[in-house]
Amino acid sequence: MARLIAPIALLASAALPGALAWGAMGHEAVAYIASNFVTAATKTYFQSLLADTSADYLATVSTWADSYRYTTAGSFSAPFHYIDANDNPPTSCGVDYTRDCGAAGCVVSAIQNYTAILLDARYSAANRQIAAKMIIHFIGDIGQPLHCEALDIGGNSIAVLYDGDGTNLHAIWDSDIPESISGGASLTSAKSWATTLTTAINTGEYKSLAAGWLTGLSVATAATRQATALKWATEANAYVCSTVLKGGLTTVQNKELSGAYTTTADPVVKLQIAKQGYRLAKYLDAIVAAA
Known part of the structure; x- marks a missing residue:
């Protein structure tokens, strides 16, 4: 079992350099989608906890965890952004919690543990605020297929053009492909893309799928929280075989991927951003209902 999270140190949240999962814009889009679907009670709860009554209250903290990991105080949290599935893409994909979530923790255990902090009134408001920021970020991370894959450090060592x-390869899934879809890397781009994906969930191509995205979602116990996150990781990981590395390593390594490859990847990126935004909303709703 992954270790429990150590007591959270408070720190200034100045942005630091480093790779951002989904890129800042992708995380912000997930957060904006969530803010479009949370209940009024959830909105009030998290605006109060995060001390931000603006419409951007989830988006503005959605990349905080990526800054925190590069501080001395937050370095312990680096493994929480991914789970290293030791599978064999593209022949076979799959996530095994015991095999893949190391002693330092992983994104599955982090979602479970930080949810436990949010649900426990014995923690200070400051610690619960940090837990909220972590959950908002990690529910985005877990939808990125290469955050659920060990091969070549989640694609980080696969050189491409x-x-x-x-x-x-990891970087283009984090940033280049999402930004090619949304039209930019700004907060405005994220908000606009989130509006488009929200419409797709409400009345468009995802309307018939959205209810199924929530199957098994539960914050009731440590076991159900872990099972929820593991389901999401397994689902994202499957795209490593079906899309990310479908033709094998030689079809992407040192290849130009801005053309046909991106065209094939676009629907998966859109779906995963929409899906995790909707799931984040309902997960936060469940936390507030339980709290």
Whole structure:
């Protein structure tokens, strides 16, 4: 079993350099989608906890965990952003909690543990605020297929080209492909994309799917929280075989991926951002109902 999270140290939240899962824009889009679906009670609860009554109250903290991990106080949290599925893509994909969530923890255990903090009134408001920021971020992370894969450090060591520039496979899934869909990397781009995906959930292509995205979602116990997060990780990981590395390593390594590859990846990225935004809303609703 992954270790429990150590007591949370408070710190200034100045942004620090480093790779951001889904890119800042992707995380902000997830958060904006969630803010479009939470109940009024959930909105009030988290606006109060996060000390932000603006419409951006979830989006503005959605990348905080990526800054925290690069501080001395927060370095322990680096493994919480992913789970290293030791599978064999593209032949076979799958996540095994015992095999893949190391002693330092992983995104599945982190979602469970930080939810426990939010639900426990014995923790200070400051610690519960940090737990909320972590959950908002990690529910985004767990939807990125390469955050649920061990091969080549989640694709970080797979060199590729994108629009002629050298980069890596993980980075294009984090940023290049989402930004090509949304049209930019700004908060405005994230908000606009979230509006489009919210419409798709309410009345468009995702309307018939949305209820199924919530199957098994529960914050009732440690076991159900872990099972919920593990289901999401397993689902994201499956795309490593079906899309990310469908043709094998040789079809992407040192190849230009801004063309046909991105066209194939676009629907998966859209779906995963929409899905995790909707799930984040309902997960936060469940926390408030339980609290």
